[in-house]
Amino acid sequence: MSYVEQGYDRGTGTQADPEVDVAIELERLNEAYEERHGFRYCVFVAGRSREALLPEMAAAIDADRTSELHRALDAVVDIAIDRHGKLTAR
Numbered sequence: 001m002s003y004v005e006q007g008y009d010r011g012t013g014t015q016a017d018p019e020v021d022v023a024i025e026l027e028r029l030n031e032a033y034e035e036r037h038g039f040r041y042c043v044f045v046a047g048r049s050r051e052a053l054l055p056e057m058a059a060a061i062d063a064d065r066t067s068e069l070h071r072a073l074d075a076v077v078d079i080a081i082d083r084h085g086k087l088t089a090r
Contacts, residue, residue, distance in 0.1 A: 022050045029057045036061055037068050044078035 033041045041057055060068060 022054070025054060026050060026057070029054070029061065033057065033061050037065050039069075039072065042072040042075045042079075044075045044082065046078075046082070 030041050041060060043053060043056070045053065060071070063071075
């Protein structure tokens, strides 16, 4: 589920700049985020493209750690609720 949720089944370039490799930019931002906050960036993708996550992720690097802990925990809960719904849907 995570593979599809995170967009690994889709292309890599951005609409604005096809030369930008979104996977490489996400990894760069994740490394900067983890260095600053001490944990990997967690977000409920909710069908958004990987490219659409870049501005939000870049901004989160500069947020304070306590706010990011709360935001990330909310994301974990949102992901769990979404997955539960998908796994139990009939």
